[in-house]
Amino acid sequence: MNAAPPSGYVRALAQRAREAAAAIAALDGAGRRALVETMAARIEAGHDAILAANAEDLARARAAGLGAALLDRLLLDPARVAALAQALREVAAQPDPLAGATRRETRPNGLVVERRRVPLGLVAMIYEARPNVTADAAALCLKAGNAVLLRGGSEARASNAAIAACLHAALRAHALPEAAVALVADPAREHVLELLQLSDLVDLAIPRGGEGLIRFVAEHARVPVIKHYKGVCHLYVDRAADLGKALDLLVDGKASRPGVCNALETLLVHRGIAAAFLPRALAALRGRGVEVRGCARTRALDAEVKPASEADYAAEFLDLILAVRVVDDLDEALAHIARHGSDHTEVIATEDPAAAEAFVRGTRSSAVMVNASSRFNDGGQLGLGAEIGISTTRLHAYGPMGAESLTIERFVVRGEGQVRHPELLGAKR
Amino acid sequence: MNAAPPSGYVRALAQRAREAAAAIAALDGAGRRALVETMAARIEAGHDAILAANAEDLARARAAGLGAALLDRLLLDPARVAALAQALREVAAQPDPLAGATRRETRPNGLVVERRRVPLGLVAMIYEARPNVTADAAALCLKAGNAVLLRGGSEARASNAAIAACLHAALRAHALPEAAVALVADPAREHVLELLQLSDLVDLAIPRGGEGLIRFVAEHARVPVIKHYKGVCHLYVDRAADLGKALDLLVDGKASRPGVCNALETLLVHRGIAAAFLPRALAALRGRGVEVRGCARTRALDAEVKPASEADYAAEFLDLILAVRVVDDLDEALAHIARHGSDHTEVIATEDPAAAEAFVRGTRSSAVMVNASSRFNDGGQLGLGAEIGISTTRLHAYGPMGAESLTIERFVVRGEGQVRHPELLGAKR
Structure with missing residues (x-):
């Protein structure tokens, strides 16, 4: 890594955020709830300023020739600002992730061993276009007693600054340090590199965005990182599937929002049901503009289907494209998923409990769905x-991460003077 | 990092271990318990071979001039081999960390959302002299359904190979692949570097040893690492302490085994009780050969106490040395711990519940003890x-890590055909 020497700008922000974290951690559950509610109210009160800032970002993005999908991610409108505030209210209303002991046990020597959740400390978010992440991430981190260091995409910098100003107003209203929500305002990329080296200050970094961003972060980080590479989600339609349910799961999974990580990318169909299911499925997909790329057995049923390459089975299309394969049995479906899956979400459609259980046990993804849409992950x-x-990595958190995933269990032990080696005491006292 | 290009030796081992992990994960709780019990039995059966291999390691270590402490860590004798087998039996007898659902909730739309623990996959242990880690780590990893990649210290290589041979015999006896316990037999250091790059194969690396080893691993790892730097553990004797208990906690914490991470390194005493407590404490410590380094107020009570430097308050002595400081109150004790602590273990001796609660809340260490010895962490x-x-880092696990810390929760969702956007279905079916 031959980056320029760090400027110290991010280190200074992180240092202040870490100090501010103690003030957030010292709040009780009611205090953190009230704080996040105030954040929601300040977002609503800042509605006009947020929209004005967003218009500035959009104008710059259009001038720079950004594509329609990116512009849509960047866009805030009155409904989206209202949704943003509403999301914060839902975070506020969640149970306190730090409340009480999660476990308690009395040891044979009388020690009472509790586990209690504590905040991680300082969480860094590194993300791309969507400005709502600024508010969501801050709310979740503060709800769990953490401070947050936010580094959003440069294309959303005015929107992010306007949202952060509302969050700072909420902190001030509760006599808490603004530094607990730290925004890296300067978009220079070396600041990301500097952030990723702060292993003495940053307890966790969460990159959120395209695969390129995630790989950049994973490559350069000295701080712990929770990664989410991509979602190559599978629907396996078992021989014992209810075909109506399977069709619903297919259409919802593929066509309700193809650009998100929990959308379906591959359909696997048991050969014993392929002739009954695939013609209906392919017609429904075509009716929604989905391009299908299939194996030889799929194409034997429908000559209009394009051939699927090996690369198609590993692709996260994020588009109205679906790879299809007819498999001999559940084991072949599991082997396909093991080879091509991304540990995100897998779905089985079946009325056979044994097949459902074998699918649950045979997949390792963060979420496995029996007769439910992948979009629920x-x-x-x-x-x-x-x-x-x-998270699609099996460490700390696996699957969707809420406020509880921003905490960790510690041990609280209460005794009455117990020692480990009583035989060593006494004589010399 | 200008290391030689990786030889592929460790990658090949890790690849086979990862494949073997599936066979371990497929066992039920009874199967994993029986496997670890067989591992214990094979260790006992291999008693003579293990001791012969250990004698070889000891002879080489003596010839190389290793110190007494290292030789003691390396040494196996009949009692230690028996203890090794016994430790494995205790791991076997633990509750199955993968059993059942940890949580279950029915959503308003009827989805049943469960969380279930699954193995991490492949865990790599990188450790130094103690050969018992070879058996302990393998047992804990397999108990939790994982495979393990072991890279022990070169000074214990014959002992580790002999123990691994017993573990392989146990795997064979259960018709399981030996590759699930993979030993990096070649002591070349570039193999550690190769291991730390295998982010596609290794789910977690746990370094265990001196601070130098941990920093080396943290510096070079592309795989996730759980770190434990050092244990600078504090005992705070509150104004409301029972002095007899406090003395027991002090002597047990400092003198029962000074070379371990949960031993005490610093004593903090409330000034209101210093004159009553310190003379007794210092006499008891001297009677056990403990050198005391104290602040001016400590030295005012006892002129024989050497002055403590700032470095003494941050030191992990791992020896019969103790730093002592008289503090004005609990807040000053907390501030001292925040500045010098290592997030390992802190102890308060007090009969005042409010002081105990303030100490629990005011410390962030992996374990906090009220009237109990630090040695219980x-x-x-x-x-x-x-x-x-x-673990002294707040991610995935914090504090002692058992078999459960080698698992992760995933989501298992059961429905009856629920979709996220039912309004989009129907018309085009």
């Missing part, structure tokens, strides 16, 4: 209130 | 059965 949908990201 | 003592290490 989402913090809000699974009951976490909101999510700061979805 | 240990997986076996806290009820985990055994430990693969103690």
